[in-house]
Amino acid sequence: MEFGSNARRRTAGALAWAMVLCAVSGPAAFAADAQNGKKIALQWCSSCHLVSEDQDTAASVSLPSFFDLSKDESWTEDNLKTFLADPHPKMPNMNLANREIADIARYIDTLTP
Numbered sequence: 679m680e681f682g683s684n685a686r687r688r689t690a691g692a693l694a695w696a697m698v699l700c701a702v703s704g705p706a707a708f709a710a711d712a713q714n715g716k717k718i719a720l721q722w723c724s725s726c727h728l729v730s731e732d733q734d735t736a737a738s739v740s741l742p743s744f745f746d747l748s749k750d751e752s753w754t755e756d757n758l759k760t761f762l763a764d765p766h767p768k769m770p771n772m773n774l775a776n777r778e779i780a781d782i783a784r785y786i787d788t789l790t791p
């Protein structure tokens with residue numbers, strides 16, 4: 679992929695450009711990376727939320743799982759990004775980068791068949 683070497687330098691602004699690219703060249707051009715989002719979610723979110731079927735930490739049953747979030751139409755990828763930019767009260771301040779937030783939001787979006 680021609681932009682591969684630039685991946686790390688992509689900024690949030692470049693996301694829009696990547697989407698344009700995606701329309702032309704398919705999903706590979708998306709800047710957000712669901713696999714990486716899953717990794718971050720397992721690392722940072724799985725102590726409270728159920729984020730994946732293969733997680734080995736116990737999640738709180740009273741919290742929405744990422745499968746719930748994915749099914750819930752009010753949690754769009756954009757809403758999630760806005761929400762995560764400002765961590766919820768009980769969640770540790772994890773200083774997620776925009777790139778990581780986008781990856782998590784993409785990952786959650788992929789959980790709905």
Ligand code: HEC
Pocket residue numbers: 719722723724725726727741742747758761762766767768769770782
């Ligand atoms: C320390 C526990 C904890 C961690 C870690 C945590 N959360 Fe949460 N999360 C909560 C709690 C508790 C709520 C319920 C809302 C509240 O009390 O603010 C919540 C609510 C949410 C909601 C809103 C659900 C709804 O329907 O209102 C989203 C989205 C969410 N978390 C995403 C995440 C993501 C993504 C991560 C990882 C980056 C994460 N959370 C990490 C505890 C946590």
